[in-house]
Amino acid sequence: MKILLFGKNGQVGWELNRSLQPLGEVVALNREDADFSSPESLRQIISDVKPDVIVNAVAYTAVDKAEAEEELAATINSVAPGILAEEALKTKALLVHYSTDYVFDGTKKSPYSESDEPNPINVYGQTKLAGEQLIQASGCDYLILRTSWVFSSRGSNFLLSILRLASERKQLTVIDDQIGVPTWAVNVADITKNIILLSEKQRLTGKFISGIYNVVSSGATTWFDFSNKIISIASEFGLDSGFVVDQINPISSSEYQMPAKRPFYSVLSTEKIEKVCRISTIAWEHALECCMNVMKKTG
């Protein structure tokens, strides 16, 4: 199997470049090799590589900045995935693409399933939803994997921000009225490998059905509780040597103004992936421990 991976240096892309290796040949590209702000250029890359599977881990992920850079966010999150889908259709490749819990408005009180109606409340979510829709309309074989609150031992994420701030400030203030599911990039990548393996077998026998799948940990939490868990695991694992923090204060979204609105509730249900693909998910707290254990080992 030949896999073309876009975005090899992102949180999820980095882990995919590791997890996909056992499936066959992986051609992994970064921003210099494939610039999503010039989406037409992606066509030539796909026709040169001739992949069986295209995995798109590229995205414009700066949620607040997107409010002021709507055109660029739309090019990367909507137009480019649409072009990948057109090329996937032409070359009969499977397109694996990632999307987000931020396609929802957060007014629901129970986990969102794949068939719930999206209604994004910020530019990032709107551009990600438009990307999903272009892929769905293209007629290619696709898997759209929605994830949420991604953390990893590298890149830019909430876990690393809290660890850094804990070394810089005595008091931290963290939002306590948004509920979601922290998800380890390693788990997203490992589930992607398994679902590609299954899908490529199904495509050979004509049994494949394109669709959206939620790929998140199990459980749910607030940013405030997540930050407390990070600090307590860091202390337990001896990762707290430079900490000066002595208190974390909860704050509401209305008191903590940010350029982009966020959904109050964006928990994604894992029922479909567990039933259809027989893939089990891991509790977010356990995933966080594993991630921080990796950080402890690698220094």
Ligand SMILES: NC(=O)c1ccc[n+]([C@@H]2O[C@H](COP(=O)([O-])OP(=O)(O)OC[C@H]3O[C@@H](n4cnc5c(N)ncnc54)[C@H](OP(=O)(O)O)[C@@H]3O)[C@@H](O)[C@H]2O)c1
């Ligand atoms: N992060 C989250 O909390 C979160 C939550 C829900 C869903 N998701 C989705 O999960 C997927 C993976 O996200 P992630 O957390 O791995 O994001 P990330 O760490 O921000 O990585 C994004 C990747 O996109 C690349 N990129 C950005 N602009 C580009 C451009 N113009 N041309 C080529 N490459 C470009 C970046 O390249 P550089 O490395 O060169 O910057 C990076 O490799 C995305 O679809 C995202 O929407 C993420």
